[in-house]
């Protein structure tokens with residue numbers, strides 16, 4: 066269905082505001098007119114599906130992208146047969162890229178059936194020039210491509226596509242400005258992530274993030290606090306402060322946390338992720354003194370071997386990590402510590418691996434995400450000699466998983482018999498007479514209760530531990 070023209074685009078561009086976010090609101094209005102017209106012609110609302118790959122950062126970006134699409138007039142859908150399909154991609158693992166190419170092939174069939182369908186790609190994978198070259202050449206059915214630095218420009222790129230009917234590609238090499246205050250569609254009405262910073266300066270040798278998300282940029286504290294006050298007014302009670310390394314927030318993370326605690330209406334505050342090298346005594350004190358801050362610290366260890374940690378460029382040792390975990394546990398009552406672990410990093414010996422098992426035992430993690438090292442081209446670790454054969458890595462992975470499961474189950478037992486506050490999140494997936502929520506420690510709890518408690522804090526007696534979660538009774 067043909068709409069608009071190059072001339073119309075030139076005219077619109079002359080009247081568009083130059084400053085953000087006013088410019089994007091302008092393009093949202095322009096796109097809305099077109100979507101409305103299309104929808105009248107088709108006799109049905111247009112739908113949009115956003116599929117998110119990867120981490121919390123991408124999940125947060127997807128909420129913003131869906132918010133913009135909804136404002137334009139699309140109805141949210143989970144089906145990839147939608148009129149607008151967007152993949153928010155991740156590139157941390159190489160096989161994730163291969164999966165995206167596969168799915169793009171399938172989307173081609175859907176587009177053959179519905180030629181008006183718009184396919185868009187964004188996220189970390191698009192920051193790699195080889196990827197964009199390949200899509201331009203071999204996946205001509207893709208309509209819009211943008212990267213991690215300009216997600217706020219979705220409406221403008223969509224408008225250009227409506228006018229020019231050609232593939233729109235805009236990838237920036239670095240952040241130009243942090244544009245916030247655009248519409249956002251929250252997955253849950255009662256909890257929400259808030260970005261406090263973008264990018265990462267750490268260059269862990271296995272990680273692509275600093276190359277695709279750029280150097281650290283912190284938002285001004287007042288901007289962050291304003292956003293949280295608005296969310297609190299809108300009924301949000303739990304906030305997750307987001308950054309690749311929140312401990313290096315430029316304006317002081319403990320100070321920011323303290324100010325978030327002072328906001329009325331916010332009952333629970335989480336944050337993600339904490340690099341062990343930057344976690345300060347000041348932060349431990351603020352958490353200790355403010356019960357609103359979740360009793361949960363995610364502290365990625367990656368490896369327990371000081372030698373491997375050096376190769377990973379992590380800037381801490383086995384000993385300093387254990388000291389930190391001990392300091393956290395002795396200062397913050399009932400805190401849960403969770404972690405990320407990589408098995409099979411290049412050069413990892415059985416002795417190095419034993420160090421990892423040793424830290425898991427001593428730090429007594431409440432849970433751990435375990436990953437098999439996967440070679441990520443473009444990183445320093447991909448060039449390292451002594452890549453570990455798959456069978457050895459797999460065997461170590463299984464041993465680690467068994468230990469992590471045992472340690473976590475043991476840790477879960479310590480709260481059995483206690484009463485605890487639970488934020489009720491949803492109806493239980495298996496039994497609709499049950500609700501599912503989370504403790505401050507991030508442990509999941511299932512208990513019987515009515516649906517109207519969703520989004521509320523309730524007190525629950527923890528009757529029984531089942532591995533990583535609890536069965537409870539509301540009191």
Ligand code: SF4
Pocket residue numbers: 265266267268269272273274275309310340
């Ligand atoms: S801290 Fe390391 S692992 Fe985390 S995003 Fe930065 S470079 Fe990647």
